Amino acid sequence: MRKLHLVTILTAGVAVVLAAGARGSAIAEHIVGPGDVQTKSSPAPTAVDACTLLTKEEAVSAVGEALDQAKSSGPFPVPMGGIDTAVTGCAYESPKSVHGIKLTVHRVPPDKAARFKQFYQGVCARKECVSGVGDMAWWYSAQHGELQVLKNATLLIIKLSRNGDGTEAVQTVAKKALARLP
Numbered sequence: 001m002r003k004l005h006l007v008t009i010l011t012a013g014v015a016v017v018l019a020a021g022a023r024g025s026a027i028a029e030h031i032v033g034p035g036d037v038q039t040k041s042s043p044a045p046t047a048v049d050a051c052t053l054l055t056k057e058e059a060v061s062a063v064g065e066a067l068d069q070a071k072s073s074g075p076f077p078v079p080m081g082g083i084d085t086a087v088t089g090c091a092y093e094s095p096k097s098v099h100g101i102k103l104t105v106h107r108v109p110p111d112k113a114a115r116f117k118q119f120y121q122g123v124c125a126r127k128e129c130v131s132g133v134g135d136m137a138w139w140y141s142a143q144h145g146e147l148q149v150l151k152n153a154t155l156l157i158i159k160l161s162r163n164g165d166g167t168e169a170v171q172t173v174a175k176k177a178l179a180r181l182p
Contacts, residue, residue, distance in 0.1 A: 045107040047075030048154070050090035053177035054103045059092035062169040063099050063162045067092040080155065081119030083112050099161045103177060106155040113153035120150045133174050149174050154181055 051070045060067050074088035085106040093100035108116045120136065127138035133149050134156070140146035144167045149156040158173050160166040 045086040045109045047086035047088050048105050050088040050103045050105045053180045059101050062101050062173050065094050068095050083108050102159045104157040108153045110153050151178050
């Protein structure tokens with residue numbers, strides 16, 4: 001599970017660097033007027049507590065073994081696709097193995113949802129897409145250990161570490177988490 005956290009940190013770090021270099025922050029747009037600079041800001045995205053979207057029972061079912069209590073993280077800002085997101089996380093880890101599940105939630109302001117979706121349409125086009133989950137969903141890799149799901153102004157990232165194929169378990173978790181989104 002420690003590797004899972006390292007991958008999450010590295011993924012977020014790469015996304016920050018790429019987004020900052022490619023587009024800069026989308027929250028503040030600078031408008032140059034006669035002799036001054038004004039800032040027009042979007043409302044801050046509303047964070048969602050990721051642990052309200054995934055119960056311990058669902059996590060245990062997906063992982064297939066006993067898990068410790070949830071570990072919550074965030075909210076904190078992370079740029080994704082050139083748009084500032086409010087990020088929260090919820091992780092359940094096994095006390096006896098490296099197995100577990102982590103749900104990360106990225107939210108953007110409603111007025112940025114169309115741009116966010118456009119960015120992720122490009123991502124989905126390069127990945128193995130999954131139908132019937134959210135507005136669009138895709139596997140991060142061929143191993144099906146991580147599912148990324150976009151629904152309106154929210155991106156869910158579900159990472160599962162367990163014995164055996166977790167394809168169905170991850171999709172079930174995604175559908176239940178989506179149903180609880182505010």
